Amino acid sequence: MSDTKEEKVYSYFLGCLTPNRYPGIEAATKKILKKFGIKVIEMEGASCCPAPGVFGSFDLVNWATLAARNISIAEKTGTNITMTCNGCYATLQEANHLLSHNKELRDIVNDNLKKINREWKGNIDVNHVIEILINDIGVERIRNSVIYPLTGIKVGVHYGCHFLKPSKVRGHGKAERPTILEEIVEALGAESVDYKDKPMCCGAGGGVRAFQKEVALDFTRDKILNMKEVECDCVMTPCAFCHFQFDAGQKELNAMYNTDEFNLPVIFLTQLIGFAVGLSPEEMGLDVQLTSVSPLLEKIAKIQSK
């Protein structure tokens, strides 16, 4: 199965939305990483990251303490952490960064962790699954592994906010005009289509979905309509929370506006790669999403039968 020279190992931090709402993202990601020779191990007893805009907004010391507890689970195995949610990435990457730069905070957090016989040591990194795809696997290897090119599929790329921002902490360069995800999309043979307000937030973050769902959905409405305006076949995200907001949000928008126009299939980054390397929609859990992915599947089937 594996087609690589050396095996890299990551701790897969599941978080909440990936395992508890979109296990298809978990399944597709594990299959894709395995295919490229990346081993993932489970983080037994991990909790919510905790959500950066929710629990970070309530009590940042508590947020940093729970994040450090999660990080300490992976530290025991000496493996870097990866994840499939920008929220989890934001929390674990930022907490790791703050704890390594701020002794006062580190002392408070480690004093707390001592009560459960844990310690944040600061000896591992936190990498979004995008970083594995780009740095460990590489766009060229992804391109060379394509069995079913997604020629003719128009993809609306949605980065989500927290992979790139705040750029000073994330360190992936400027956040205004990124190209990383577009390169992966094009390597699969699909077309990444620019749309109005492309970098805009999905609306769910910062506790806004929990606090005022109509406001969150108004963001989502704009994003979806802007992608439909340029005839995207799907929206692709690297974030389980954005994925949830687009998938569940479109169902909610249809009910809210008494319409059925919110019908844009929602695909996770590793699921789109999955199509190109021959995984079925069922083995990626796409048959159980709230917004049907059928229109995309039909178009892909048509392309692949040619």
Place this chain on the structure above:
Amino acid sequence: MLLGAEILITREVIKNINPEFCDEFIEKAALIFGEEEAVKIRACIQCGTCVGGCPSARRTAYRTKKLFRLIQLGLKDDAITSEDLWLCTTCYTCQERCIRAISTTDFVRILRNIAFENNHATKPHLYVSNLLFKFGHAVPINDDIKKVRKKLGLLEIPPTTHTYPEALEEVNKMCEATGFKAKVRANEKAIEERSKGA
């Protein structure tokens, strides 16, 4: 006539002033983001770049720069009781663009921490907090998803706090050690008292 109205407004505002609030804010922000970042709250010149790029400001009354002015002026109550404070999605567009390099989004989180500490959280916020205490997850598993997981060949219940009760106990112990759980309970009580008053 007009002059009189202006004086009235000024008096109203001055009554609520809390001159130490900006220092309190800086102290709180310094603990998390460091002193060098924290003092930049004084550097905001109300240029409005934050509001210009803010997707929330396009559709709501939320104004980032207004919150910062309230902090600078020591108008603590106005800053922490405004429901608008909770309309930032933390997208960081303003933080990327701030011409004074202020950690604007991080400061919104600090201000929310102060609001939470002063019992101005809302019911949905306390609801998700209780999910964390009960399950260790803000979004817990359900029976439908268990079936999907099984079909996909994954562990039916993820190997998280859902599987390990001792791990959930650790999460709760931490929430108690940091005082977070007590803050949630105090907020719940405050909401109950406010609803009685109303």
